[in-house]
Amino acid sequence: MEIKLAENYGFCFGVKRAIEIAEESKNAYTYGPLIHNREEINRLQENFNVTTAHEIDELENTDRVIIRTHGIVKDELKKLNESGKEIINATCPFVTKPQEIVEQMSKEGYKVVIFGDEKHPEVKGVKSYAVNDPVVVMGIEDLEGHHLGVKVAVVSQTTRKVKEFMKIVNHLIENVKEVRVFNTICNATFENQEAADKLSKEADVMIVIGGKNSSNTKQLFSIVERNCKDSYHIEVPEELQPEWFEGKKLCGVTAGASTPDWIIQNVIEKIRKFSV
């Protein structure tokens, strides 16, 4: 069986940057998981003593706080900045962008629509920058019952699928006089998605590696499973099952933006062992 990696996969610019920042910030705390990959977070804890705090109160024990790639809520950032602690901001610049847009547009009187998962930390952060009441939607059905007015600004969670973003935008354009569309889906997400789509059309088994709570990994999985019915989303090599590869000719491998290369390599090695 041949094993083929997608042309684009894994670590994006923002994640690489955040990990470098963390490696240079020994003994610091991150507020929330730095990235959505447990294995990599464990590595940072073990090798650099970078600890994950899950609640803001847990940060009382440290004077160095790293802000996670997904960003945090505006008021909490303000509170931390005022606390006298050293704040090391590892928010991905592609996430800072929609935060700024939402703040600016809401100040200019635009109704803000955010395409994304209300429960995802990135979206919680972006939403918190609006000075009026933004609407968070996963599909056009979520727009129902909202009074949108004549001026709407729309942004997307960075890791969403562009086609689904379009559906929402198109619906808005049909109903609102001015729609200001900021395509804040990040290029790495785009590129990983396109490469996954392409590879999954030729592969007869697809392995998608990444955190189970990683939005962009889940998007990758939803793309590949449409093309290749034998698709699996795993976090660690231990989850691989030998029977997945029986009789297969081409195994495609891709990984989410927060999946480190060392995990991808371990996965590929384990698959290779099955196929000899």
Add this chain to the structure above:
Amino acid sequence: MEIKLAENYGFCFGVKRAIEIAEESKNAYTYGPLIHNREEINRLQENFNVTTAHEIDELENTDRVIIRTHGIVKDELKKLNESGKEIINATCPFVTKPQEIVEQMSKEGYKVVIFGDEKHPEVKGVKSYAVNDPVVVMGIEDLEGHHLGVKVAVVSQTTRKVKEFMKIVNHLIENVKEVRVFNTICNATFENQEAADKLSKEADVMIVIGGKNSSNTKQLFSIVERNCKDSYHIEVPEELQPEWFEGKKLCGVTAGASTPDWIIQNVIEKIRKFSV
């Protein structure tokens, strides 16, 4: 044979308004045809002595100039305003809107994209309000080779089909960071199009009445001919052919936004005569 009118058809707000203005401006000249309907223009000439000038030089003979519903080029309007003549502006307010948007957006540094027919007077007028170099497109292929930058504002000719506008908008969103979408397609166009679409699905012959150079009438025709293969675009009752209605059960009738009711009534009467 039953004859059925579309639920919405004919005169839009802007055309009604322009005709009222012309009727109250006896002996005036219009610069270009007031609306795209020759019969109605002849009526205004005969009953109100409102004359159509096709070149700006022809206006030398009058001191009262009516600006046509489609609007005119900015510099010419300026020249006319400075000429000392009385200028009666019958530009449809839905056309003034994209003119203002294009001026404002181009001043703010947005690349302006206009969806429409470069040769249509409305588009020529709208385009002339840009302070930088706007791009006029009929489809995404026309965007090729243009450097769009990171900020694009897009408007539509008022009489275009919303689905085609979306195609252009979607292409822009995939390629440009900020796309400011102004849905300037007018509601009357929308409503006439929707009603024509609906009626042409049940009719076995469709008559679309309106000027052969009327953009919105041509759009109506392109919608109905998809649903009903026996569709005809006529300007006057004389064009009707008895064989079009032989063996038909339901004749649908619709008309463009510049088609007066008296023409529609004449057409219906003539069709009725064929079917007895």
